[in-house]
Amino acid sequence: MPGRITLATPGPTNMPERIRRAIDIPLEDHRAPDIPAFMLPLFEDLKKIFKTKAGRVFIFPASGTGGWEAAISNTLSPGDKVLAARHGQFSHLWIALCRRHKLDVAMIESDWREGSPVDWYAEQLAADKEHRIKAVLVCHNETSTGVTSDVAAIRRALVQANHPALLFVDGVSSVASIDFRMDEWGVDVAVSGSQKGFMLPAGMAIVGVGPRAIEATKKSECPRAFFDFGDMIKTNDQGYFPYTPPKTLIRGLRESVDMLLEEGLENVFARHHRLGEGVRCAVRGWGLELCPKDPKWYSDSVSAIMVPKGFDSGDLIKLAYSRYQLSLGLGLTGVAGKLFRIAHMGDLNELMVLSAISGAEMAMRDLGMDVAAGSGIAPAEEYLRATAKPADIGGAIAVGQ
Ligand SMILES: *Cc1c(COP(=O)(O)O)cnc(C)c1O
DSSP states (O other), rough: OOOOEEESSSSOOOHHHHHHHOOOOOOOOOOOHHHHHHOOOOOOOHHHTOSSSEEEEEEEEOOHHHHHHHHHHHHHHTTEEEEEESSSHHHHHHHHHHHHHOOOOEEOOOOOTTTOOOHHHHHHHHHOOOOOEEEEEEEEETTTEEEOOOOHHHHHHHHHHTTOEEEEEEETTTTTSOOOTTTTTTOOOEEEESSSTTTTOOOOOEEEEOHHHHHHHTTTTTSSSSSSSSHHHHHHHHTTSSHHHOOHHHHHHHHHHHHHHHHHHHHHHHHHHHHHHHHHHHHHHOOOSSSSSSGGGBBBBBEEEEEOOTTTTHHHHHHHHHHHEEEOOOOGGTTTEEEEEEEESSSOHHHHHHHHHHHHHHHHHHTTTTTTTTTHHHHHHHHHHTOOOTTTTTTTTTTTO
């Protein structure tokens, strides 16, 4: 098939050429004497991405799921009570993982179209006078529904209840994608992965860990070996790893972090917001609904778009792929068949987002949905034109002409 597949999935995201070149290298000895000079500054720079000075960042050869396991198995003991809301596929999976580790999960089934129920967390914490709750789990950006939660508000609930529980955040599609502030929000463990905002292949769990979580490892009795923070600390402090690290991917991570810091994290977030707004303009133009009920939940890394009744989003996704080589995100479990997703995070610009919008629009029309030609792509184009940076051609052409 000539041309490229348009990748609009929320992980993996598009990999920039710079990263592709950075990992297209001969393999290296991970115990070579010059490795610490490469690794130690990278660990420091990763802290900037998580916005932590007090904490540290571990790199595990794993996917984000491994990061979830690392968070709980290092800090908790079987039978410990943790609080979590299930409002999407990823919060669901983290809860299931906690149960396999024999944690006692106090859970609320909450609306998949809303963010984490802060009031519920606050009530549970205030009522827990004996401090039986050891950790609070929050999915910052539910990638399955395009719903973002208010992590700072959960921290406030902990503070108001004067509760010592650890705060664990799934930041797989938020760290390096949308505003994430580990220290300011008092996040004790922040889990991320390589294949979303970091624009890399899957294969690394990137985990920010604060001092309280490191302290908690001393009492934790969950069995762990591969994900042990202690082994990591001993070797990472020397610039090495306790086992063979995915060195090629880590070369890519160096490039990714350089790219994020060169653009500036706030600029990255603003770009994702603007591209996300472009997609949201298209959704309104189509007369469709986003999964999140309220704009305050809108995610700037992915939009989940509800298809009209009588249609199956799975058919749409298959058709878009086979006819137009467009990979859209599927609707997962609780929303299977009901929505499709367009990612707007990572290595992406206006025309890449417009390709996804255009392909989705064509495929929806092919399926017979009541979506007019151009009804989504035109408002998206107009929004992106109106908000474009002034053209850098000697000032001859201003935006809006
Ligand atoms: C992608 C993702 C994960 C991790 O999934 P893996 O397939 O294990 O990398 C976890 N949480 C969220 C919110 C995600 O988007």
